[in-house]
Amino acid sequence: MPGFSVDTKLFRELGELLVGRESTALVELIKNSYDADATKVTIFGERISTPTGTILVSDNGTGMTETEFANGFLRIAGRSKSGANARSPWFQRRYTGEKGVGRLAAHKLARVIEIVSRRWDGTERDMVDGFSATEELKATINWDKIEALETLDQIENSDAVSIKIGVDGRRQAGTALKLSPLRKHWSDRDREQFLDEVATLTPALSLIEPLEPSVTTIKPLLSALKVRDELRPGGFEVDYSGDLALSESELPATAESASWIIEIDCNKDLRRLRILVMPTRRTRTEFSNAEPFVVDRILEKTDPAVGFQARIFQRSNGSWPKRYQGVRVYFEGFRVLPYGDIRDDWLQLDRDYRSRGHSELGRLRKRLDWELPAGNEKELLAVQGNTAFFGAVLLTRSGADELEMLVNREGFVPSEQFDFINDTVRLAIDLQVRLRYAATSEVKQARQITKERQQRAAQRAATNQAPTAYNLRELHQVARQSLDKARVAISSGRPEAAQAELIQLEENLQSATDLGDEVISEATMFRVVASLGLEQAAFVHEVRSLALTAQALADALEGLARETTDEAVATRLRAISAEMRQLRERLRRNAVYLADVTGVEGRKRRSRQALRERVERVLGFFETALARRGGTVEIDIPSDLQTPPLFPAELVAIVSNLLSNAIKFMGEAGRVRVSADVSSGKFKMRFENTGDKVDLHEAERWFEPFRSTTTSVDEALGQGMGLGLTITRSLIDEYGGTIRFITPSTGYATAIEVEFPRP
Structure with missing residues (x-):
């Protein structure tokens, strides 16, 4: 009876469909190491721009037996990691590679893959050496030979896949993959794009570790953020080396460079949402009225139950380093592309930045029942694009179990759960925009008023008068006029008019007081400078005297040169005379310069x-x-x-x-x-x-x-x-x-x- 047969080009078709780019392929292989309880993975590139290019992926995880290799690595879309609560054997991590497409990632990268895997022997894990092993598996998969066959059932009787089992003493467990030759010759642009994508493969430490006291005076909402669902913490790091070594051209973004910090904690079990928006210490120093704000709400029954945490750093005057710009999404500690890419605008920050205008922030206006700070009709002008934000949204399987990846492993399938995450993160950012605008607009407006006041004064003041002196005199005259008008109004029985003039008088006196305070605050500093200026003025006369002395010495030396009969001595005397004249000229120029600064003429007009x-x-x-x-x-x-x-x-x-x-x-x-x-x-x-x-x-x-x-x-x-x-x-x-x-x-x-x- 005829049955189904599968053409070997299935690997190529599925590889293109399920693995979109080289960085995605490597991430899938790294996830396999994570699922195998590795604490470190090394990615080494060698001659990747040549036909013999090689990528090595090695870890210190639990490794594979022959059976696990056959049922896991050689079985497409295998079920070895599926299940309601499937976890790794030692650290009890929730599996990340449940789709079983790791071998397709290997196909995406290279024509041949060589595997060396030593299986954990089940003994206690050593804190230094990791897992120990005795059994060793060596295997080779030649994708070109596989695709030269017609159907998958022909592979078993070919040499396209080979496996060898051996025992090689007590050694450290782990798996090493050699991918060579690579399917593409990596150009410098390919390499830089890859490094940009993997630089944030795992969240930066500044986004997940406790904030230093030097960053903010306010108690954070979160201490250390939960990155992964693992019952026994073990840590996990990825090391890139060789041709794939991460460059040091851009240092990781740090909390010390932030102006504001946003933290979000959404508890799925308690259905409780908390948001903290707080200014950093440096922002409170510049804007003393910058204050934090906390949202603490029990979610409505109609809101999807999604558990996640987030921390986002905002920068007011500048952009974050290119590789760290944007808010990225992480699932079980691994970045989910394309969220946060330079061309991705999943929070619509760039769109709103380009179209901003005079208006309140719409998302906040819809939340009137949340008792948020009052808005302003100009606050939308303060919206910033992705370059001003550096952050991470952290998801785990236990908190967001209903989220499903797209088939190409880039992004989540659209759902109300992901829409809730999107809306919540953007709402928190809009709240930060509102608080920042409220804290800075008043100060900036005052600075602008002061600037315009000084500009007018500079144009109106007499040529021998400083603009600030003109301002003080003008305020004094206006205040006297208001006082005279108030007296007239009182004597003529018009108390309301008198009150209006007194209010105007009070405002003018306050302006004069503020201006006087500015001058007084600089007085101590300028006394020091003024005392130096007096000394310098006296020094000008000394410099001029020295210049005259240098001129007299030059003339005397010229006279001696004319009188002597020794030509060598005469030449030497003339040379010294020339040096004295140069000294005289330098002293003269310096005296002129110092006179410009300290002289009376310099402040006369x-x-x-x-x-x-x-x-x-x-x-x-x-x-x-x-x-x-x-x-x-x-x-x-x-x-x-x-x-x-x-x-x-x-x-x-x-x-x-x-x-x-x-x-x-x-x-x-x-x-x-x-x-x-x-x-x-x-x-x-x-x-x-x-x-x-x-x-x-x-x-x-x-x-x-x-x-x-x-x-x-x-x-x-x-x-x-x-x-x-x-x-x-x-x-x-x-x-x-x-x-x-x-x-x-x-x-x-x-x-x-x-x-x-x-x-």
């Missing part, structure tokens, strides 16, 4: 100034430091470009502080570039240097007082008090301008930009 001329004058002061370092300075400033109206001393101080820092940190034989232009109504100066790089995410702290990085004294540049950037920002704030570190041009390590509004 604000005016537009030729920027290039000022930069060149300041640069002369640093010639010695440049020569010692073998460095160069490029000035890319049009000769006719003029600054907004500034006091000369202010401009010199700004240029001097920024140029000094650039030279100090440019490195040996380094380069500095000073450029400026006017665009979009803004006057911009940029100082760029090679050498040391400033992390843009940490850059704000360098504007704090007394934050100096230099510990040694430079003969020309000094040691530094850590006030240069602080004073520079204060001078620029005076005119409603900004100063910040920015991404440098190609070839430079650090860049800082100054921006003034151009009247």
